[in-house]
Amino acid sequence: MRSRGKNLSDGNLPFFAAGISAVIHPSNPLVPTIHFNYRYFEVEDGKETQWWFGGGTDLTPYYLNSADAVHFHRTLKDACDKHDNSYYPRFKKWCDDYFNIPHRGERRGVGGIFFDDLDSPNQTACFEFVKDCANAVIPSYIPLVQRHKFTKYTEVEREWQLLRRGRYVEFNLIYDRGTKFGLYTPGARYESILMSLPLYARWEYMHTPEENTPEYELVQVLRKPKDWLKLINEKDNDS
8 A cells, every 4th residue: 555655654554454356267268257356455554544445347258259348348337437437437447457467468358447545535435336346247247158158169269268267377476466465464365365266277388379360359459458438339329
């Protein structure tokens, strides 16, 4: 918190943290992975208690489906717009910037929303916003599962899924701030901290998908995130 501008006294300070976190890694490569985490953190600094909310929801498909991505982002946008119309564009960009794998030049997935240090306008309003975000997880994701869960897939698609899961592992172990925070917390349950990792993953040396393939199409979006808000508006205008 000090590194992000919080004015806190030096030394160790009592703190309290609470949150809910989940990751689903489906066996079918045509069903995307989803991750969500919403948390509350406070620090006692003398007679003052500083607090903030943080978290987000993001989608990691193995094959790009624009309709899925638009539905996912639309649902999150609706949750954000109930509280502040600036939240979705701000937190969408924050998500794209945060879930970035610099050494690969790729994002982890097609994004969603992500935020930290949310402490205004007041504690009650922030909590209501976070609850609405959490309640948006199921309607944002379950329709995608229902749409694709019975679709047959090939061994090639399964291998590509495992390769993309390798990228997921790289981000979580190298860059994710929550993982680092957990591992450095005394008495932490390390199995819980590492629960976001998939059961199976794969790496191939210098692997690059061939051009004009579905795998290549996905990577292009991961390298240059789409403005899903624009696609949502275009879809609304068409209807």
